[in-house]
Amino acid sequence: MRDNGAMSTLASPTAPTLQIGPHTARPPVVLAPMAGITNAPFRTLCREFSGGKGLFVSEMITTRALVERNEKTMQLIRFDESERPRSIQLYGVDPVTVGKAVRMIAEEGLADHIDLNFGCPVPKVTRKGGGSALPYKRNLLRSILREAVGGAGDLPVTIKMRKGIDDDHLTYLDAGRIAVEEGVTAVALHGRTTAQHYGGTADWDAIARLKEHVPEIPVLGNGDIWSAEDALRMVRETGCDGVVVGRGCLGRPWLFADLVAAFEGRPQDLTRPALREVADVMVRHATLLGEWIGDESRGVIDFRKHVAWYLKGFAVGSEMRKRLAVTSSLEELRAGLDELDLDQPWPAGADGPRGRTSGNNRVVLPDGWLKDPYDCAGVGEEAELDTSGG
Numbered sequence: 001m002r003d004n005g006a007m008s009t010l011a012s013p014t015a016p017t018l019q020i021g022p023h024t025a026r027p028p029v030v031l032a033p034m035a036g037i038t039n040a041p042f043r044t045l046c047r048e049f050s051g052g053k054g055l056f057v058s059e060m061i062t063t064r065a066l067v068e069r070n071e072k073t074m075q076l077i078r079f080d081e082s083e084r085p086r087s088i089q090l091y092g093v094d095p096v097t098v099g100k101a102v103r104m105i106a107e108e109g110l111a112d113h114i115d116l117n118f119g120c121p122v123p124k125v126t127r128k129g130g131g132s133a134l135p136y137k138r139n140l141l142r143s144i145l146r147e148a149v150g151g152a153g154d155l156p157v158t159i160k161m162r163k164g165i166d167d168d169h170l171t172y173l174d175a176g177r178i179a180v181e182e183g184v185t186a187v188a189l190h191g192r193t194t195a196q197h198y199g200g201t202a203d204w205d206a207i208a209r210l211k212e213h214v215p216e217i218p219v220l221g222n223g224d225i226w227s228a229e230d231a232l233r234m235v236r237e238t239g240c241d242g243v244v245v246g247r248g249c250l251g252r253p254w255l256f257a258d259l260v261a262a263f264e265g266r267p268q269d270l271t272r273p274a275l276r277e278v279a280d281v282m283v284r285h286a287t288l289l290g291e292w293i294g295d296e297s298r299g300v301i302d303f304r305k306h307v308a309w310y311l312k313g314f315a316v317g318s319e320m321r322k323r324l325a326v327t328s329s330l331e332e333l334r335a336g337l338d339e340l341d342l343d344q345p346w347p348a349g350a351d352g353p354r355g356r357t358s359g360n361n362r363v364v365l366p367d368g369w370l371k372d373p374y375d376c377a378g379v380g381e382e383a384e385l386d387t388s389g390g
Helices: 040-050 063-067 071-076 095-108 131-136 138-152 172-181 204-213 228-238 255-263 275-293 296-310 318-324 330-338
Strands: 018-020 023-025 029-031 055-062 087-091 113-118 157-162 186-190 219-222 242-245
Touching: 029 040, 029 255, 040 055, 040 255, 040 275, 055 063, 055 071, 055 113, 063 071, 063 087, 063 095, 087 095, 095 113, 095 138, 113 131, 113 138, 131 138, 131 157, 131 172, 138 157, 138 172, 157 172, 172 186, 172 204, 186 204, 204 219, 204 228, 219 228, 228 242, 228 255, 242 255, 275 296, 275 330, 296 318, 296 330, 318 330
Parallel strands: 029 055, 029 242, 055 087, 087 113, 113 157, 157 186, 186 219, 219 242
Antiparallel strands: 018 023
């Protein structure tokens, strides 16, 4: 599974350290929360490949659903016993509800670290004033952060955000300063606006500017990290304190092995699995999902969305791809994979972008949202939808 090909001279002989409150991540690598993806099974795979190094955050949890102890939500916050620290990402628009959710986590010992989502660009969220639209309302952002930090006790609170709504309404520098003033432990910046969604190129210069603007706390960079070399380059070019990896690890949890090797000065230890090894990981992923859900068939069905990501670049016909994407049992999945040419080496075209790439979308906002960056009126609990992004 290893390839001794050279990466570049970017590798550092000593892995830097990221400090999130009392928690140390070395190397400074964070798995980005992704809805329907970064559940306990996927976090387990990524953590295993990393050797337990890094920080792995849950998929987004809606604060209202958590406070109401929604059954699905309580399932999503279940961590494997080996997960330390346990990191939960929360999404909320109401300071009181966010405060209640954070206090619930702290008082019941449900997690060791809380991240707040202000990066979701999905229209059904932004049209209600939530997600990446929310930091435009500076006072509302401040109120939410104050309630969260105040309710967290000894638990560190971090945030993830975007540059702003669009290039004419950038908010990340103001939001970073508010975060520092309200006691947030670290900030992560996705170098895109809401309008960009996942299209275009991430603005790493904005990450550098944010780091200069808030030197008091760690700044993490996110966006267009498709390889370990990208991660090293981001740190070197922006001065950020660590990286948040999202779409780059879809169907490729072993990217975290590459990241650890790169930051530890072993750029030659790149993971290049043949299709046989990829197939084994696919079956293990589906198995873990079934065990987590408590039903093998439902686990395999949930796994279907990962099939295309795992097989990216390999010579697999369209009919077989369709067949594998409708399997409903581990036996059926394994049988289909066994029909492939499993001796295929890692394809050269499999290292690039994956996942959503849409961009240049019109941002949907509440009426009059942009008239006053401080007025908090118009944000209701209906903005708390069970979706994510960032």
